[in-house]
Amino acid sequence: MTRIVYEVCSLDRSSPEQAGATQIGSASATDDGEVNAFERTRLQAEQALEHHTRHGSVLASQVNERMNKTASGLRHAFATAGKQLHDQQVKLRRQVSKRSRGEGTPEDGGGRRGFNFNPFWRKRKREQGSLGIQLPGGKAAQAKQLVEKAQALERELNPRAALPIYEELNKLVPGRYDYIAFVAKATSDASYLDEVKGTKYYERNLSGDEKRELNRKAIELSKQAMEADPSKSLPHVAACISMGRLAIFSDNKAKVKLAKEAREQAEIAVKKEPSDDLTHHLMGRWHWEMAQLNGIVRALIRMMWGTALQPGSVTEALACYKRAAEINSTRLVHRVELGRVHARLGNKAEAYKQLKLALTMDVEDINSYLQKEDIEPILKSLKKRRWGFGGGTPETDLEELQEASTSEAEPQEAEQSHGGLEGAGQSPSAEA
16 A cells, blocks of 8 residues: 555656556556455465364363263272272171170160161270270170170179179169169179188188178169069069078078068069069979978968968979979079989989989079089989998999989879879978
């Protein structure tokens, strides 16, 4: 455009022909320049578009690749997190399953519960009782551990050491009838520690006053257990046992009163839970002990109670012990008492069989230990009786007893089933 202006301005200095030719050439040159500029612009635009298209494809490819990598990474991360979450859930289920095996009811923290997964669940802090025992888990699991620890001490013939653990148990879960009854039993069992000679828990200087006090305390604890749950037999069982032991260290008048109360507790226990083997064992023990009373005490019973308190019967004791053994055939005390009563009634083969069976059973506590200690003297008395009448030797008598336990037991049982318990093999002193 500058050139056009310049040339226009200089027209007056040239001839008209020359000016016209110049003007035509200039216009042609200007048109060619504009066409060339447009082409260049178009070419540049096409090149830029091609460049951006090519660059955009590369960029899109890179973006897609990064997105694929990111998606793959997220999938891997989610899969890993899901696996970890599943492993944690399985682990927590196992822990909850172990803890939920504790005894008790849902109200006091026991029993099985459904599992609700909580990813923010944290392991409970271990609680420490007053005895310094580390107890993981809830109350039910802790109570179960305390019971197992105390019962292990009872099997070791150490009821005194079991007592504070049972007391700790009652602090942990107060108001449970069975836990209170456990304390009562261990308290009463401690009065027998002077009879376990040869063991490391033997107490030489256990006075009669201390034994009476232990059993009085056990009776009071049994009454507390009755109040905690009047429908259960265990508190009455504990009371009956403690009353019987207290009677041993009492005068004749107190013996008669305690005998009546013990009979009442045993009858209540049988009535409340007839499927409990210990209730029938106690009734058998009551009949047996009453049958052993001397004439003075029997006369005192008649004076105080008349016919309200019936005398004990050895054959009734046998019936009760049989029922107890039918309910629980693996309890040592049932077999020992069956052997004792059969020996008294003259059923030597059956007595031998029951006593030998008792020797194979486990000792649960100090009571079954003392019962097991009675087995050998009873067996010796059986051999002495046969030796005295048969004229043999102790060795031959033992062989005869072993043979009789398999050959004579069945006929004796058949005779008893036909004639009834009252007349089966009964000795003259069987009824008291």
